Amino acid sequence: MTNRTNYTINESPHFEILSEDQKEKIFNGMMRTLQYTGANVHHEKARELFKKHGCKVDGVRVYFPPELILKALSTVPPVTEIFPWDGDESKKIVVEKNRSYFGPGPTPPNFIDTDTLERRPYLRKDASLVARVCDALPNMGYVQSLGSINDVTNGLADVYEFADMVRNTTTPIMSWSFTKDGCRDIHRMGIAMAGGEEEFRQRPNYIFYGEPISPLVSDYHAIDKCMYCAEHRIPQVYSPCAIGGGTVPATHAGQLVVALSESMVGVIATQLINPGTCVIIGGVQSILDMRFSIYSYGAPELSLLSAAHTEVVHYCGLPMYSTSGCTDTKKMDAQSAMEASLSINAAMMSGANFVHDNGYTESGITGDIFQTVMDDELISMARVIEKGIKIDPETLAVDVIDNVGSGGHYLYEDHTMNWFMEHWRPTLMDRNSYENWVEQGSKTMKDRIIEKTRDLIQNYEGPQNKVPAKASEEIEKILQEAEERIKKEGVAHE
Amino acid sequence: MSFDLGKISETLVTGKVDDLKTLTGQALETDIKPGDILNQGLLPGMDTVSQRWKAGDMFMPEVLRCAKAMGGAMEVLRPHLSESELGNAGTIVIGTVAGDLHDIGKDLAAMMFEGAGYNVINIGIDQPNEAFVKAVKEHKPNVLGMSALLTTTMPRMGEVINSLKEAGIRDQVAVILGGAPVTEEFAKEIGADLYAPNAGSAVEITKEYLESKV
Numbered sequence: 001m002t003n004r005t006n007y008t009i010n011e012s013p014h015f016e017i018l019s020e021d022q023k024e025k026i027f028n029g030m031m032r033t034l035q036y037t038g039a040n041v042h043h044e045k046a047r048e049l050f051k052k053h054g055c056k057v058d059g060v061r062v063y064f065p066p067e068l069i070l071k072a073l074s075t076v077p078p079v080t081e082i083f084p085w086d087g088d089e090s091k092k093i094v095v096e097k098n099r100s101y102f103g104p105g106p107t108p109p110n111f112i113d114t115d116t117l118e119r120r121p122y123l124r125k126d127a128s129l130v131a132r133v134c135d136a137l138p139n140m141g142y143v144q145s146l147g148s149i150n151d152v153t154n155g156l157a158d159v160y161e162f163a164d165m166v167r168n169t170t171t172p173i174m175s176w177s178f179t180k181d182g183c184r185d186i187h188r189m190g191i192a193m194a195g196g197e198e199e200f201r202q203r204p205n206y207i208f209y210g211e212p213i214s215p216l217v218s219d220y221h222a223i224d225k226c227m228y229c230a231e232h233r234i235p236q237v238y239s240p241c242a243i244g245g246g247t248v249p250a251t252h253a254g255q256l257v258v259a260l261s262e263s264m265v266g267v268i269a270t271q272l273i274n275p276g277t278c279v280i281i282g283g284v285q286s287i288l289d290m291r292f293s294i295y296s297y298g299a300p301e302l303s304l305l306s307a308a309h310t311e312v313v314h315y316c317g318l319p320m321y322s323t324s325g326c327t328d329t330k331k332m333d334a335q336s337a338m339e340a341s342l343s344i345n346a347a348m349m350s351g352a353n354f355v356h357d358n359g360y361t362e363s364g365i366t367g368d369i370f371q372t373v374m375d376d377e378l379i380s381m382a383r384v385i386e387k388g389i390k391i392d393p394e395t396l397a398v399d400v401i402d403n404v405g406s407g408g409h410y411l412y413e414d415h416t417m418n419w420f421m422e423h424w425r426p427t428l429m430d431r432n433s434y435e436n437w438v439e440q441g442s443k444t445m446k447d448r449i450i451e452k453t454r455d456l457i458q459n460y461e462g463p464q465n466k467v468p469a470k471a472s473e474e475i476e477k478i479l480q481e482a483e484e485r486i487k488k489e490g491v492a493h494e
Numbered sequence: 495m496s497f498d499l500g501k502i503s504e505t506l507v508t509g510k511v512d513d514l515k516t517l518t519g520q521a522l523e524t525d526i527k528p529g530d531i532l533n534q535g536l537l538p539g540m541d542t543v544s545q546r547w548k549a550g551d552m553f554m555p556e557v558l559r560c561a562k563a564m565g566g567a568m569e570v571l572r573p574h575l576s577e578s579e580l581g582n583a584g585t586i587v588i589g590t591v592a593g594d595l596h597d598i599g600k601d602l603a604a605m606m607f608e609g610a611g612y613n614v615i616n617i618g619i620d621q622p623n624e625a626f627v628k629a630v631k632e633h634k635p636n637v638l639g640m641s642a643l644l645t646t647t648m649p650r651m652g653e654v655i656n657s658l659k660e661a662g663i664r665d666q667v668a669v670i671l672g673g674a675p676v677t678e679e680f681a682k683e684i685g686a687d688l689y690a691p692n693a694g695s696a697v698e699i700t701k702e703y704l705e706s707k708v
Contacts, residue, residue, distance in 0.1 A: 042595070105647070109645060109675040109677070110677075119679075146644045150645075150673075154646070154649055155646055157645065178646045179643075185624075213595055216593060219595045242599070245555070246598055247598055249700060288554070290553035290554040290555060291550055291553055291554075293554055293602070293692045293693060293694050294692070364674075365674065365675075491646055491649075
């Protein structure tokens with residue numbers, strides 16, 4: 001008698017920018033672009049592969065028939081799991097529709113020094129620090145380095161970064177590399193941490209990040225690394241930084257068509273090489289500021305475009321690599337908080353899978369771990385909205401309402417005792433009385449963020465002592481061999 | 495026949511490519527000196543554009559459209575200008591270093607230089623070190639502009655500067671660097687003369703430098 005027909009439950013909020021028909025329009029725009037405009041692929045073997053599967057090839061330009069695109073999309077996996085190397089199930093990543101994991105971003109040249117708070121080149125020690133702080137932050141679901149190391153042998157920043165980070169966090173890392181050589185070194189380290197090649201295949205413990213160049217160019221190294229990852233079944237991102245009005249049309253719809261098209265080249269390559277291997281697309285979607293000629297990381301258009309792109313990418317049956325928590329400001333201030341709040345909430349509501357750049361300042365030029373720590377709190381706030389509202393007899397509480405009646409209060413009720421713990425509690429936001437706030441040092445948000453970050457840096461050990469000795473030795477060996485490789489071959493450029 | 499050179503300036507500021515070409519052609523049919531068309535018509539127009547851009551009254555696509563109009567007008571005018579009237583501002587060779595296929599920033603800078611009356615030789619993306627040296631020898635520019643977006647390719651810029659030294663032509667040319675990861679410190683470190691944080695500022699920085707050298 002308690003069942004009802006046609007009763008609808010919203011398990012979570014519903015947030016939607018595009019209709020099914022609009023998504024189809026973007027999808028068809030991509031199909032048309034790849035068929036008639038084509039994309040440049042600066043890699044002979046990749047072009048041969050595409051040609052073998054029915055693509056028309058003219059010089060470096062490749063034209064993809066619709067049926068090949070559809071075939072590739074039919075073999076992408078609906079779910080992929082990525083595991084922390086210590087087996088902690090609570091940090092496992094499940095790559096499936098509408099499940100969001102937030103993290104920092106890759107490769108800015110600069111970093112905000114955690115002692116001086118000044119901007120300086122990103123150093124090797126920063127990679128371990130970022131990994132360790134993110135390991136402690138409950139809302140960082142995966143980790144990136146927030147920089148490109150300046151103080152190691154040129155061409156090895158990628159390899160040193162992974163070697164140091166993987167020993168300072170169990171949270172799965174999203175790595176990157178200059179060339180396939182770095183990609184191979186990193187993969188050997190991933191295997192060392194997993195305990196063997198087969199173990200890695202069963203339980204992949206990192207994700208690889210690569211990007212094509214807008215508009216519609218896959219350079220040699222991008223597609224070379226993409227193919228390597230596909231061969232070795234390494235979960236990977238293949239997504240551009242599309243600059244609205246610069247490298248893609250100024251209209252959002254046109255931007256989505258181009259961005260989807262250039263990523264799709266990678267999707268097709270991966271599925272031809274190894275059907276069923278995990279590939280994630282998306283990337284940074286924002287606009288070129290025509291007044292200051294910068295790629296804006298704080299623009300509201302970034303939130304709108306990223307959310308819409310998430311819908312289109314999910315429409316294709318693919319996981320989405322989105323963007324949030326970043327800013328155009330130079331130093332932690334109200335602007336960085338405003339821009340980060342908006343983009344984090346939009347990314348959360350859109351259900352993007354991996355949401356990167358939490359900790360980017362100065363339009364992606366400088367990494368800032370303080371911003372990441374602030375973003376961690378903003379993400380936990382957005383999670384409250386993500387959760388929605390549960391409606392059932394217990395939560396409706398009509399008996400309790402009847403019990404208390406009009407007037408009185410709910411503080412004595414068992415119902416309150418059972419439920420108040422569900423309320424979100426801040427770790428950084430100030431809710432103190434004025435007097436207490438003054439007594440505790442009149443600290444601003446900036447003071448509290450610095451305090452929390454420095455406390456983690458000084459007191460949180462991370463998993464360094466849990467790293468198996470054998471794996472650590474293997475990593476050192478791989479670093480040595482990488483040094484020899486660079487000495488012998490130099491920094492490869494095709 | 496009277497001709498209002500102010501109209502050339504005005505049309506340039508509106509960025510109407512075809513209209514400006516036609517007007518420039520019409521001006522050439524009068525007895526106005528070609529040098530005056532450039533110095534009293536086109537260049538004052540570009541000055542207005544550059545002032546308005548700096549003041550925030552104009553946006554990048556508008557500025558680039560004006561630069562394109564300027565380029566179109568120069569095509570019409572160039573055959574009529576004497577050697578001394580041509581390329582008053584200077585010549586710049588510009589390119590992206592080996593291993594780097596990113597071109598938007600470099601192309602923006604090239605268009606800005608063109609618009610400011612420079613003779614621009616854009617050698618393209620992914621250019622080996624020798625190509626820069628060869629272009630400097632061949633075109634004898636006042637300025638060599640290099641860009642990179644990848645941190646791996648940045649060192650190529652230092653190598654090009656060294657190659658210029660080895661070829662004995664380093665002193666003949668001012669070297670300016672650009673590209674998102676490139677910093678002023680890096681530019682100094684590898685021995686470049688100038689650094690521009692973005693395409694918009696490159697022209698002005700170069701102009702100031704060249705004027706200070708005169």
